[in-house]
Amino acid sequence: MTEATQVEGAAGPARKITIYRAEEGKHLLEAMQFAPMNDIQARGLQNVVEAGYEGGNVVKVLFSSEELGLSLTYAWFKQGFPLPRHSHSADCLYYVISGALQYGSEVLRAGDGMFVPAGAVYTFETLEDGVEFVEFRKAARYDINYQTSEKVWERQLQQTKDNVEAWRVAEAPPAARRMLGLA
Numbered sequence: 001m002t003e004a005t006q007v008e009g010a011a012g013p014a015r016k017i018t019i020y021r022a023e024e025g026k027h028l029l030e031a032m033q034f035a036p037m038n039d040i041q042a043r044g045l046q047n048v049v050e051a052g053y054e055g056g057n058v059v060k061v062l063f064s065s066e067e068l069g070l071s072l073t074y075a076w077f078k079q080g081f082p083l084p085r086h087s088h089s090a091d092c093l094y095y096v097i098s099g100a101l102q103y104g105s106e107v108l109r110a111g112d113g114m115f116v117p118a119g120a121v122y123t124f125e126t127l128e129d130g131v132e133f134v135e136f137r138k139a140a141r142y143d144i145n146y147q148t149s150e151k152v153w154e155r156q157l158q159q160t161k162d163n164v165e166a167w168r169v170a171e172a173p174p175a176a177r178r179m180l181g182l183a
Contacts (some may be wrong), residue, residue, distance in 0.1 A: 022074070022178040025060025031071050035145035044153030045146060048082065051157055052164035056081040058176045066140040072136070076176045077101075078130040080163035082156035083122045084148040089099070092116045092140035098129035098173060121147050132173050158177075 002050060023176040037045070056078045064071040077083065103124040108131075116122055148156070177183035 002150045011164070012061075015112050018065075020063045020072075022060075022062070023141070023181060025179050026064070026073060027061050027074065028059045028061060031061045031064050031073065031141055032088075035066055035144060036144045040150050040153065041146040041148065044084070044148055044150065047153065047157050048084075048160045051160040053082075053160045055164055055167040056160065057170065058179060060179045064140045068179065069136045069139055070140075071135075072138050073135040074133075074175060074179065076132045077126045077137065078129065078167045078170045078172060079126055080159060080166070081126045081165040082159040083123050083125075083152060084156060084180065085121055085148050085152065086147060087119050087145045088116070088122045088137075088142050089118055089145075090142035091118050093136040095136070097132040097134065097175070099129050100127040101125065101133075103129055112182045118142075123148075130170070132175065157162070 007181060057076060059073060059075045062072045062074055092115060094108075095107050098108055098110050100107055100109045101124045102108075103114060103122070106114075107127065113133075163164050172180060174183065
């Protein structure tokens with residue numbers, strides 16, 4: 001991140017304009033911590049990771065400030081990416097850039113978004129060519145608390161195995177290409 005001109009804020013101390021670059025995005029685990037997991041959650045997560053789960057997404061923290069209590073995260077979930085049921089310890093506002101996701105009976109496409117309050121348990125399905133989105137959070141650091149049943153973990157493990165080859169050859173959108181050092 002690059003800091004620029006310092007300006008006196010209307011309601012507080014001086015702050016600086018800060019520029020962040022896609023290729024400087026940090027790993028998600030620099031902002032997000034795992035909440036304690038029971039054996040079902042730990043085993044389920046381990047199984048999907050070992051099957052290639054991480055190849056189904058690109059997630060980078062673009063901006064995070066403890067002082068401001070804010071973070072901005074970019075994510076590209078590829079088609080068929082199995083997102084486990086979970087909650088977070090901070091409010092989140094999603095904005096869809098491209099592709100589509102299905103949350104319950106609602107389909108969100110480019111330009112759509114949703115607010116997820118802290119503690120709300122949710123998941124969504126990726127559609128068509130996956131989904132590219134940004135997350136705005138009212139926290140620099142937060143947790144993820146998995147709440148997926150053993151049966152659903154098994155289904156998501158199979159979904160991971162079924163999609164891992166397609167994920168390897170999926171064409172990354174421009175922002176993901178920059179974050180991966182491909183552009």
